[in-house]
Amino acid sequence: MGNTKVSRRFRAMSELVQDKNYNYTEAIELLRRSSSAKFVETAEAHIVLGLDPKYADQQLRSTVILPKGTGKLAKVAVITKGEKITEALSAGADLVGAEDVIEQILQGNIDFDKLIATPDIMPLIAKLGRVLGPRGLMPSPKAGTVTIDVGQAVQEFKLGKLEYRLDKTGIVHIPFGKVNFSKEDLAANLLAIKESIERNRPTGSKGKYWKTMHICSTMGPSISIDINSLKDI
Structure with a gap:
């Protein structure tokens, strides 16, 4: 019964998301609207980069300070x-x-x-x-x-300083706050992540660096972001 409720809720939230690339501000608003769990969900970013971590000069590992914090007091x-x-x-x-x-x-x-x-x-x-x-x-x-x-x-x-790294499939997974943050605070954190990844671009990076970016809440549907909307800031 519980799983059925979760599935119905997820389907309902998924119907809010269209199959398109959203401006990052629209995507953040949609992320907040599509969160329906009974706990305060984490806002997550999943970024596919044009890197092959098999090569030493294409590995990415760094840190970023989220200006609006993570929503969790780290121990x-x-x-x-x-x-x-x-x-x-x-x-x-x-x-x-x-x-x-x-x-x-x-x-x-x-x-x-x-x-x-x-x-x-x-x-x-x-x-x-x-x-x-x-x-x-x-x-x-x-x-x-x-x-x-x-x-x-x-x-x-x-x-709110976080470590991030490229996983073996070429993806960076990183939280950028909680869904009860304001749109402005989530945007500030997401932009800080974008700038950090750009600033730490590996020397061996070739061709298209930014491939795709999706954001979601812990239990919510994936929302695709138009990366150019972030680059124009």
């Missing part, structure tokens, strides 16, 4: 030592330490959304790769999670 852990512990705590980190935090992670207690480490501690956390790697939580310089400036990193991830 941030920091592995460091010395005076950096105080810096991380002052910036609002939820969990800070060194060997004690490493042991906690090895035991499977991973109650955080982002893990930051200082460079001097990296040799100690190499053994966490098998635990954190599959979850996408292993600290990395490219992701901005291996840094001396732990205070700034904590604040940025708390405010």
Whole structure:
């Protein structure tokens, strides 16, 4: 019965979406209208790029700060030592330490959304790769999670900094807020993502870089965006 209700609701919402490319502002408005779940759904962007991640010079991995936030207060852990512990705590980190935090992670207690480490501690956390790697939580310089400036990193991830990467099929999947955000706030976040992906275009990129972009809510239908409407901003 539950699945039938979901299917009917999804079909009803899908009927709102035409088979065409929408201006990004129209697409965002449609995304908000086509959300019908009983929880506040996440707004998601799925972007197909003209890249082949098999080649090192066509891989894409970077970060973006969403100016209007993610709609979720991220839990941030920091592995460091010395005076950096105080810096991380002052910036609002939820969990800070060194060997004690490493042991906690090895035991499977991973109650955080982002893990930051200082460079001097990296040799100690190499053994966490098998635990954190599959979850996408292993600290990395490219992701901005291996840094001396732990205070700034904590604040940025708390405010809405996200890591994104090209998956093996050439697609970037990234949330850009919640469906209860205003149209203006969702647009600001989506434009920030577009600008970041453009700015970090790999050196090996050839031909058409932007192929398609679709947005949707967690349980809603996919809406195709006219990429030129974003490029004209």
